[in-house]
Amino acid sequence: xxxxxxxxxxxxxxxxxxxxxxxxxxDAHMRGCASCSADALARVQLKRAIxxxxxxFAPSAEFRRRMQEKIAPKPQRNFRLLWVLAASALAxxxxxxxxxxxxxxxxxxxxxxxxxxxxxVATLASSSPVDVVxxxxxxxxxxxxxxxxxxxxxxxxxxxxxTLLGGRMxxxxxxxxxHLIYELRKHRISVFVFPExxxxxxxxxxxxxxxxxxxxxxxxxxxxxxxxxxxxxxxxSLAKLFKGGV
Amino acid sequence: MGAxxxxxxxxxxxxxxxxxxxxxxxxxxxDEAEDLVQETYVKALKGFSSFQLGTNFRAWMYRILRNxxxxxxxxxxxxxxxxxxxxxxxxxxAVEKENPETxxxxxxxxxxxxxxxxxxxxxxxxxxxxxxxxxxxxxxxxETLSIPIGTVMSRLSRARKALRDGLRLQxxxx
Numbered sequence: 001x002x003x004x005x006x007x008x009x010x011x012x013x014x015x016x017x018x019x020x021x022x023x024x025x026x027d028a029h030m031r032g033c034a035s036c037s038a039d040a041l042a043r044v045q046l047k048r049a050i051x052x053x054x055x056x057f058a059p060s061a062e063f064r065r066r067m068q069e070k071i072a073p074k075p076q077r078n079f080r081l082l083w084v085l086a087a088s089a090l091a092x093x094x095x096x097x098x099x100x101x102x103x104x105x106x107x108x109x110x111x112x113x114x115x116x117x118x119x120x121v122a123t124l125a126s127s128s129p130v131d132v133v134x135x136x137x138x139x140x141x142x143x144x145x146x147x148x149x150x151x152x153x154x155x156x157x158x159x160x161x162x163t164l165l166g167g168r169m170x171x172x173x174x175x176x177x178x179h180l181i182y183e184l185r186k187h188r189i190s191v192f193v194f195p196e197x198x199x200x201x202x203x204x205x206x207x208x209x210x211x212x213x214x215x216x217x218x219x220x221x222x223x224x225x226x227x228x229x230x231x232x233x234x235x236x237s238l239a240k241l242f243k244g245g246v
Numbered sequence: 247m248g249a250x251x252x253x254x255x256x257x258x259x260x261x262x263x264x265x266x267x268x269x270x271x272x273x274x275x276x277d278e279a280e281d282l283v284q285e286t287y288v289k290a291l292k293g294f295s296s297f298q299l300g301t302n303f304r305a306w307m308y309r310i311l312r313n314x315x316x317x318x319x320x321x322x323x324x325x326x327x328x329x330x331x332x333x334x335x336x337x338x339x340a341v342e343k344e345n346p347e348t349x350x351x352x353x354x355x356x357x358x359x360x361x362x363x364x365x366x367x368x369x370x371x372x373x374x375x376x377x378x379x380x381x382x383x384x385x386x387x388x389e390t391l392s393i394p395i396g397t398v399m400s401r402l403s404r405a406r407k408a409l410r411d412g413l414r415l416q417x418x419x420x
Contacts, residue, residue: 011403015377017384046410047378053359054379057270058263063280067262071287072255 006036014043027229031188037125041118048114109202115172117212120190120227123168123179129188130166130181140167140180148176152193152222155241161185162238172199182238189228189238196223206232215239254294257303258287264380265311271375272315272324272368282318286311305382305389312372312390324368362412370405377402 006029012018013026030037123129132143137154145151147169157164163183170179170192177194196218204217213235214227226239265286270279290297290310297306315321363371376382376390384398391398 011406012399015384015402017399046406049356049359050363050374050378050409053356053363054271054375055267056360057267057276057279059266059280059283063266063283064262067284067287068255068259070284071258071291072251 003033003036006033007039010036010039010043014040014047028186031124031186034125037121041121041125044121045118112172112199112202113214113216116190116192116214116225116227119170119172119179119192120212123170123181123190124188129168131168133166135164137164140164143167144169144178148178150193150195150222152178152220154180155244157241160237160241162189162241175199184228184230184234184238187228187230187234189226189230189235191238191242192225192227194223196221199223206236217243219243250294251291254291258290258307261304261307265307268308268372268375268380269311269315271363271371272312273318273320274364275320278318278320282311282315285314289314302386302389305386308376308380308390309392321368358413358416359409362409362416365412366405366408369401370408373398373401374405374409 006026009018009022009026013023016023018026030040132140134140134143137156141152141154144167154164161184165181165183165188167178167180170177172192172194175194175198177192180191180193182189182191202216202218202223206213206215212227212229213232214225215232215235216223216225217239218224224239224242226235226242228235262283266279266283269282269286270276273279273282286307290307293310297303316325363374366374373387373391376387377384382390384395384402387398387402388395393401
């Protein structure tokens, strides 16, 4: 089988442990090979599942306190210290509540980012990645009318280096959205647009996961994600075009 | 001693949660995990003067924890039945012939994955956790487990295959 030599190294590739040159060759192969892309997607999902399942055990607060005392024994407590400890305990309770809130938020955010990465990979692995095939934004934008419950603008790409390849409808959870695919020097980049109300609290910023660069932001009541294997600067350039074009 | 224990605390306590998690996966028991972590920290503090600042502290801590586990009663029992077969020969990795669809996971299978990890022999469990959960590089794993990088690659490959086999078995059982 033609792909045997690639598949032998697939896990090493996904662990990002191949030499740079082989990583680049692998990236190029993945873009053109549906079989390897599908295999990679399955393995990425398994890696994520292991990561989630593997963080199963947490030490008790009591054990942490015991260890802390063992490592760095503090001087004898006095009355004043009790006040300090009481204040610290209160701070820990407050910090714990805030941390729990943050962790819940972060976990939801990681989940959304994972879903977006999966949608991107799954689409590129598909034999027909786009439903409307056109480089003309005035053809692609109207195609979404009546298919998604919001409207959005597509930026002018002249002299930017990016080429619009087309678009398709997509779903994140139960929320319908638009998925646009762009090309830049043979890198395929996905832009996802969803109503912000369905994905609250994601904030803005960049994310780097599994050799993908991702940028997300909220604008005009819509949540945008730009993701691809191009470098972070290219992802940011496309994001800026959208930010300026909205 | 005070300055040294402060420096140790500063480096070691941020690793506390993850070391405990790793210890619990190795021992599969809360009390034993606590004992293992405690012994690890005590040993590490005692030996901290021999630790070279600037080298990999995380790998050093994990190595102490793992070596402590391997010489414990549970560790000796867990490793007594394990044969590493031909894996030490090098990074020859088998090509997976299975259909990728068969290893796609259902969204509700976190418990199945936990149970499949639990069912792995300890040398597979530890390397999989170091790679996927602790996100260690192959070099760090090699340092932690005191094995060559080629062995890291081949053992990791076998661990993943064993996990997929375990998951498939669970799915078949329904």
